[in-house]
Amino acid sequence: MSANTTVDLQQVSATSLLRFATAGSVDDGKSTLVGRLLHDSKSVLTDQLEAVEHASRSRGQDAPDLALLTDGLRAEREQGITIDVAYRYFATARRRFILADTPGHVQYTRNMVTGASTAELAVVLVDARNGVVEQTRRHAAVAALLRVPHVVLAVNKMDLVDWSEPVFAAIAEEFTAYAASLGVPDVTSIPISALAGDNVVEPSANMDWYGGPTLLEHLETIPVGSDPSDEAARLPVQYVIRPQTEQFRDYRGYAGQIASGVLRVGEPVTVLPSGHTSTIAGIDLLGEPVDVAWAPQSVAVRLADDIDIARGDLIAPTAQAPAAVKDVEATVCHLNERELRVGDRVLLKHTTRTVKAIVKDITHRLDIDTLDKQERPGSLKVNDIGRVVLRTAEPLALDAYAVSRRTGSFLLIDAADGTTLTAGLVGEAFSGGAAHGM
Missing domain, CATH: 3.40.50.300 (P-loop containing nucleotide triphosphate hydrolases)
Structure with a gap:
């Protein structure tokens, strides 16, 4: 194109x-x-x-x-x-x-x-x-x-x-x-x-x-998919491209798969979690420059300013940029035979970013048959669905799961052996029998 x-x-x-x-x-x-x-x-x-x-x-x-x-x-x-x-x-x-x-x-x-x-x-x-x-x-x-x-x-x-x-x-x-x-x-x-x-x-x-x-x-x-322009754009940076050749000596592209929305050349953007701002100077798709790119295309974005950006950072339009936070409330499904307990230290993987986190609280466990809640269970066993409060060591740019299934979800990982422990949905929950707030 x-x-x-x-x-x-x-x-x-x-x-x-x-x-x-x-x-x-x-x-x-x-x-x-x-x-x-x-x-x-x-x-x-x-x-x-x-x-x-x-x-x-x-x-x-x-x-x-x-x-x-x-x-x-x-x-x-x-x-x-x-x-x-x-x-x-x-x-x-x-x-x-x-x-x-x-x-x-x-x-x-x-x-x-x-x-x-x-x-x-x-x-x-x-x-x-x-x-x-x-x-x-x-x-x-x-x-x-x-x-x-x-x-x-x-x-x-x-x-x-x-x-x-x-x-x-x-x-x-x-x-x-x-x-x-x-x-x-x-x-x-x-x-x-x-x-x-x-x-x-x-x-x-x-x-x-x-x-x-x-x-x-x-x-x-059945109609599937949605108009990408209806969603806020999110580009989790997976790799920084800096070719070591004379021809591309000044090239610096921030590569990744667009998680949602549309990115346009000339658009003001914010890099999270640092909060630095710039403007999209160019977008490369399959080695060719384009004016516009949308989810789920994989692209390399070039910015007008020289900003320190690494894998795990998120590029978003400034007008639609999410807040970077350390306190996370989410509904989770525990996937591992090892219980998840209050006080556990884990790794939280969100898109391309992985940070240390601690389980501050497990507010309740959901009975998926009756939708009743067991308050303060202290732990979650395999297949349990519950509500947790996490504190991360570094800020994360999270969306609510109701807004974006891609940037509103995360995994909890055992820091010792890399085992996946838990799947999480940011801000998502049940309340009064409906999936609104748990």
Whole structure:
């Protein structure tokens, strides 16, 4: 792109990539659904299908068990359950997809948090015979906490309830009401049979009372992405480029992936946490100068002033620059078997910056089933979701998670061995059954 190219940001904001996650209770048929989606959309390679057919025959099954397309770990196949998050990449003529198939067990809540953290849509599966259960509510609560923009309720095993419209309608009504109480903005309910393929990729001949889209059609057509100009620009500096050549002797570029928003040549910017200000003198994209760049492009920004900038600094438009703070309040999901305790000294990783921190307080732990709070628990165990107060050794330029999922999230790391301990959402929480303030 040349420096004189005019950018239509509305056109840029349209995306052909959808990141989505699946979640469901044990034995609801989630892995079968994902396998059916991959199989019927012709996204399975021949050798993969042959391997599944062979594994199915060895287990005494006449037809291929499509669940084996996602339950890739040996332990999962032996136990017949999904344990870890399985990522699958596939495409249709209309859109590309990144699918995170997450476990249904309560002890793997952390895995769902991992899989759904970057998702733009969550597919929550329920068994038509059982309806909305505790695990269904848990998955809806996690999706609400992570601010997943779109939720699909897939009511599976409709063949086992005689394709009953009243059964589907009652489940859809109950789930939609619960999701609305959590602040979930968009729920679409679809009746399916993953085993038979009804309404997964092809419309069902057994449910002529349903006039909505199939699951794949909905995934292909749901609007995703946003206009980058609606968001505050953030460029976490990953690397400082200073070529040691005569031709580029005076070149100094601050390289990284734009986390959000739009950067423009000539725009006043502030470097955080130092607070120094300058003006964007140039933007290089793929080695070529451009006037404008937007998320998630990777660029090198040149500034008009010689400022001491290093990896971990953040470049933002001066008019939209966040405050640099040392006190952080956040909702976290603890990911490690080692408990997180008040007084623990950890590393906090935010975008490209890592600083020392201490856990000053754990104000409460959330019961994800009832949304009740246990005040001052003192520690968080694996899979626990709670509210913490942190104090960092150096200031951080943080956004609220509600404003930016990228610059409003962080990780807590064990300083001794580098193990990831906890995932955090700045300022994000539950209050009165809704994802507003905990």
